[in-house]
Amino acid sequence: MGRRDRVVVVTGASSGIGRACALRFAEAGGALVVTARRADALEELATECRGRGADVLVAPADVTDAEAMDRVAAETVARFGRVDVWVNNAGVNMYGRTEEVPARLWHRVVETNLFGVYHGTRAVLPWFREQGGGTLINVSSVLGHTGFPQQSAYAASKHGIRALSDCVRQESLDVKGIVVCTVLPGPVDTPLFRVAANWTGRKVVPPGRPVSADRVAAQVLRCADHPRREVPVGGASRFGVLAARIVPGMVERAGARVLSRQHFADQPTAPSEGNLFEPPDFGARVDDGWRAGSRRRSRLSRALLVTGLLLGVAAVIATARAGVAGQPIVGRYAR
């Protein structure tokens, strides 16, 4: 099947990485099924994707509902006859100490992230088996390889997604056409940080320089064309995964000390449940402007750096002059 004949399902398509994936798959043509909790956001996305040349089916569903995911898969094959690529992307996040956050929020994060992927996987695999193939792409995270303070639910669920992918890959070895990929993005510029549940009392900002969601989407598309077991996205993620494998203890300590300081701004916030139970009425978009902010910051820092360098050079010259001035110049030239 060529790209133009591909039937793709993307969960969590209303915003962030899912939306970027949907737009990229729409660019390639073929058929697209978008699913998320917000029907209105999906309709808006569908209009945009149809404009890019894809045949779009909107299927609002909550990934925590196993039957709803079965229905999405059945609707897809009833409408397009096949499902070639299934992207399990829907995910939520929560910040807070493990013993401090309410248990129902912790449960909900795992339900959405891990059970959501499980529900999608078990919905699509029988169809893959019947048609003799298909590509399952699960979006995990660099936190699927290492832990992180104040994000135990998220990291645990992302570790789980990786394990689930591995098991499914082993189970489906008897059908040659079925491939399972895990995508491991680092911090990505999406509305996730803003809509995450927050029990820390401080505002969350993405650590380091987040990569664009479109870059993650590009990797997802590459997985659909050339499947790979696990694909880290971005240099930080690649380094993080590698380091977590070689020196896991060190990465843990470094994460706890350095990154946790970067991850929270000095801005107090009230505890919030974020988008865990109810989808927010904003943020139906790919990015959240974090990259734009970081680019401004980096431009500022670059300006500071250049100024500093210039001052330094000036200082060196001045010192040299002062030093030289003490010597009899005439004598040097006189020799």
Next chain:
Amino acid sequence: MTALTRPGEVRDLAHDLRPLPPGVELPGPEEHTVAVPAPAAWRSRTDVHGSASWRIRGLRWGTRSVRPPIVLVHGLGVAARMVAPTARRLATGGLVFAPDLPGCGRSDKPRPVPTIPELGEALAAWLRASTSGPAVLVGVSMGSQVVLDVALRVPAAVHAVVLASPIVEPARRRWRSQLWRWQVEQATQSLRLRAIQAGDYRRAGIGRVLRTFSSALSERPEETVGRLRVPVLVCRGTRDPLVSDGWARDLRARCGGDLVTLPGVVHAMSHDNPVELSRVVLGFLDRIERRRRAGE
């Protein structure tokens, strides 16, 4: 909530569209032969008077079913083997028939060559003889014209109609615009299908094939489809050079039915894309059932 289950409620639990369990064995076909009276219009054209009857041979899969039986009608010049891969898949849920149209395959070869309405009349008689309840008619390519004719003749015997790769578009209703597209379509076929097609064409005779197609060119499906009073599904593959997107949309708009566009699917979808076709047919039956229940 009651512990009693009436026979009619079995369908409440069972959806028709389900993935096949791994390792399931698809049922094999049985021979099925029915003799039908020759259509009156045809008898008036021929010299043979009296009790001319046509024997329609075909294949049958499965035995009894809760869901309505499905009848697959093949395309121009070919026979039941062309729809067999789809029939086998559909048969895991119930009874499926695939008759050879008169003149094709192993059925009788009436001369003069019957027209589409005459084939429709014969198939309507076959339908009454073969099935007890209303059936789902699936016509592939030229079979969709025959199916349309049958559904208008005996509406009570028809549960729903599926028009898979329906021909012929009004704008292309000329030999010169059909012949080269036909050749382009041949290029999309699998080698296995081409072998089957060659054998079936030889059996039917190329003269019969051309005359039947000439009759198909004079049909006006866009006018008759609006008179249907049963649910209709129009089904088109994106790799089909004979059926354009606009024509499929037009047909759907005229009958108020459903339209599915299958990415990467070819014209001869009943043979080369059986998974896709059987899934959309079963999905369509589920939708009809849901609508019927919602309307009650």
